[in-house]
Amino acid sequence: MTELEELYEFFYLTPVGLAKVSFDGVVEQINPFMVNILMSIDNEYSVHNNFFKSISKYDVNLKELSEKLIENKNERDINNYIMTINDKSIKKLRLKCGKITGDRFIMVLENITEFVTASEEKDAIELELDNQKERLAKIGQVIRMVVHDLRNPLSNIKTISDMVELASVEEARELLQENINVILDEINGIIGDMLDYTRAEIPKLVPVSIAVINYHLSMKFDLMMKESGVTIEYYSVDDFDLLCEESKIVRVFNNIVGNAIKALVSHKISNPVIKVTIEKSNENALITIKDNGDGIPDELIGKLFEPFAFKSGYVGNGIGLPIVKSIIDMHNGSISVTSGKDGTEFKIMIPLAVS
Template sequence: MDLESHKFMSFFAPEQAAELCKIAIIEKYHSQKVIFEEGEISDFLYLLLAGQVEFRKYKGSNQYQTLTKALPNSFFGELGILDGQPRSAQAIACEDAILAKIPGDKLMEILDRTKGTKVINLFSYMIQRLRESTDDYVKQVVHKEKMVLVGEMLNTIIHDFKSPLSGINLSSGMIKELHPDEETAEWCDLIKAQTHRMTAMAEEFLEFVRGNAVLNKQPFNLGQALQRFEKLNRVYFQEAQVEFVINIGDIVLNADENKLLRVVQNLVGNAVEAFKERGGRVELTAWVSEEGVQIKIKDNGPGIPEVIKNRLFEAFVTHGKHSGTGLGTAIAKSIIEVHGGEIWFQSRCHEGTTFYISLPL
């Protein structure tokens, strides 16, 4: 965009806007170039004409916490000019950016000659922006606190569940030994597989909350893995009157099998929960395309509630469930993304929902 049509200019009369344009210094910043450091003297106001700028605070040991981002047509650095205080955060170009720099002393002179109503308009705009960024920051902090809390809870749960789970495992092993017929052996193996799944699930939850997912990638046959998944869930599907159909050819995928099955479990589980005892149909289709492996999970349920549609993949977004934590789809997205893949969905009220997953081969 050009400087004359920047939002900041609309707060001034034409002759003052022209004066501002004249004194502005246009500068290009390459991606990752620092515009100003935290603690530096505030000497310029910056109008962003192109690119993006990030504001971050130093946390120590070479780490930064991002506070917010600025987009073209916004301005920043005005508070330091007004109160004479040093910069409260670092500003860095997070992609190639073009900025117009207005010297602080000249800006103060122009403001001095500007009509009161114009100045009030500019100030109310700045206050509104400050409110928005404070709100964003508070949301971020609350989100982080929640994550820490969930992590601590999970740690305790995993710890406390260890001994009852190993008790169940041992007992099923004993039953298998006492009744060495094929059917009992099969059910006992199922018990073992399910307890193993419970610990794996809790540990993956923990990895997600801590943000340190470790991938254990190995080639595996997707069709066979999904057959096992169906078997583990057969009773669950029967009880919920859900018809689960798998359409899949011979696909070998190099990925973390357990984690991918967690994704399928979360998405299929959501569909089953959405049927609310009325039953329904879930169809899982997988095929190989030029881009990689494509997976489609389609249900004929009520559709994703309109109010959460555009925030679905955010953590703690849940709707219409007593015990939903709102982490299922957030975890699914994080697992697909660490695999270098993508996940998205289409959903229509009363018709159903389809999740699409694309994974590189």
């Protein structure tokens, strides 16, 4: 085989797109692979027969690159350029350029779809594995937390059981009635927190009248005051709708107010008061929850919404406020907190339903 025949075979049979083009992009020689590629990205290629028109028509970024090549006869800017296209058979192309003479170039288009796809799939798998590892680590933390926190109510059940054995039937009935339901509620709360943290369910956002939320919160706050002795002052307008999932928004109030009650009681605050207000603020509902406690230390404020960062009267089992933050985020809202010697204040913004 002569050198010319070898060159011919290489040009026309090599499994990449090759084309010899003039400085203005006119195709002078082209192999079948390049024809297929150009026709797949530009069905007018056979009309104008211009390489730069085809690739520039598809990818606007290539217009500037090809202009540089035409003006400066400098192929460096266009070498190894990766094109992303939406053809069924071709997804990624690598574009290369080589100068033959002063005004002639060899353009190379190589289909690298399989290589890129394999790399992307590998990256996606590695990312998913990393996410799974992180999630499993967090679930492990939750399980350890649950096991630790369940010890206390289970211990209380054992204590009540011992007391029942020594008590009369009537005394035993009273012990069970007064304590078992409270302990079961505590256990359900711990398990509920674990489930909420490990499964991030997207809320079903629908218009909910603030009057409905006011009704549920009023009953809940009355019960909290009777059980704790803490005063809850609640004020809300009732002439608008929230775009929310009602149960999750009520859960936000329960968590923040419940944490504040625990802190006020455990810190033995004199005349403990929690003020809760809901009002309109432009296109949002502004929710303010403020207590008259002795505040949260500055070094802990920044960690308040981090899971398991710390546990105190304000953060319960370590995931309550992170769950609150997650709920607010999924409602396209925001939450902030300020704290000082005169108490702690949470401010929450939730979008109103569009009427």
